[in-house]
Amino acid sequence: MNPQCSRCNKIVYPTEKVNCLDKYWHKGCFSCEVCKMTLNMKNYKGFDKKPYCSQHYPKTSFTIVADTPENLRLKHQSKMQSQVLYKEDFEKNKGKGFSVVSDTPELQRVRKTQDQISNIKYHEDFEKGRMGGEGTPTDAYPNPSFQQPPQSPSYNYDPQPVRSAAAPSPASGGPVRSAAAPPPSSGGKRYRAVYDYAAADEDEVSFTDGDLILDVQQIDEGWMFGRVERTGQQGMLPANYVEAI
Known part of the structure; x- marks a missing residue:
């Protein structure tokens, strides 16, 4: 057909x-x-x-789509799907790049601890730099085999500290270092200073290389109590700055 x-x-x-x-x-x-x-x-x-x-x-040519209820519904649905995909991608990639960390109490504690460690490191470097800067032992002792004196060790020589009544609190408001009652001076040993030492607290004594230290009593591995024969002052001194006679 x-x-x-x-x-x-x-x-x-x-x-x-x-x-x-x-x-x-x-x-x-x-x-x-x-x-x-x-x-x-x-x-x-x-x-x-x-x-x-x-x-x-x-x-x-391009056409303009009218905002009919159906088109608006499709547009809203597409937007919701886009947000869901964005959230899924965010959860997958979370922790792989830089992100803003909320300032929680735990993070504040960690940050404070890091600041304290940095502070301690700074003071250690400062003390090393001071020993190797102006007035270094190598200037006073040209012997190349001479070694710098060790740093003063930190100590806590009294498990039950008793605050000295004569020692005022520092003006800075910092903690007052506890001091023990001085041991009896009888029967002490004699030591000779091998480095210069400047007292860093009120219960310590200053001395120079060669000074005799009398009536020495051992407090702990790092510190002693004794009297400087040249000045007559007595107090705490670092054990690694002196040697027994």
Whole structure:
């Protein structure tokens, strides 16, 4: 059975049939939708299953989508899906890069501890620099084998400290170092100073290299109590700054 022409709706016979754009046309009916120019299989351009010449071929352009309730719903749904994907990516990548850390009490404690450690390190470096800076032992003793005196050790020589009534509190408001009652002076040993030492607290004594230290009593591994023969002062002194006679 012969089909009908898509233009004139008449019967199309095989001798004049054109099969194009999923339709059947007479050769004379296969023309441009606008200017009616007769087309062939080489010069036609199809759009929406209709033939056009190259001059009147419809040009595509962007369309504005109306904000219908359905479009608004789809837009909101897409936005929610985007947020879900963002949250999933954030959870996966959390901890792999830089992030803002909340200032919790635990972090404040860790930061304070790090500051204290840095403070201690700074004072240690300062003491080393002072021993190696102005007035170094190498200036006073040109012997190249001379070694710098060791630093004063920290001590806690009295498990039950008794605060000295004569020692006032520092003006800075810092903690007052506890001092033990001086041991009896009888039966003490004699020591000779091998380094200069400047007292760092009120219950310590200063001395220079070569001074005799009398009535020495051992407090602990790091500190002693004795009297400097040259000055007559008595108090605490570091054990690694003197040697027994």
